[in-house]
Amino acid sequence: MAQTHSNVAYQVMWNRLISVVEEQAQALVRTAFSTSVREAGDLSAGVYDTDGQMLAQAVTGTPGHVNAMADAVAHFIRRIGRQNILEGDVYITNDPWEGTGHLHDITMVTPSFHRGKLVGFFACTAHIVDIGGRGFGADAASVYEEGLYLPIMKFADAGKVDA
Secondary structure, three states: OOOOOOHHHHHHHHHHHHHHHHHHHHHHHHHOOOHHHHHHOOEEEEEEOOOOOEEEEOOOOOHHHHHHHHHHHHHHHHHHOHHHOOOOOEEEEOOOOOOOOOOOEEEEEEEEEEOOEEEEEEEEEEEOOOOOOOOOOOOOOOHHHOOOOOOOEEEEEOOEEOO
């Protein structure tokens, strides 16, 4: 027999989910080195299912980041490969086609496990003012002038940062 929940129970669970991603976004704001994140809230945070579909997003942040990040996690799963997703992993990219929109936005993704089983992902995107390239803003005429390009890759592999 399938377990059913009341509308109140669903609302409590939804509020908890929103609270988690909002705390994720606020932690990013509190610890950011980027002035655009710290002062203007130029970021997004969200939680995803195991297929990379967004379940909830933080209220804090910008619509442009949320929209780009909404599709990004599925690209991470495809590029990293499910068989290579491990506890303690952290993934990174600023790929404008598969994650962020332009090189000044960096997306980080972490898989979440419960009792050794993958249960979802957390992701956040933050605008980084100085990524190299032409000046300190989005004044480049092409993506090749924007600055450092980070393809989708592991930043940390099973808890060990890739130096």
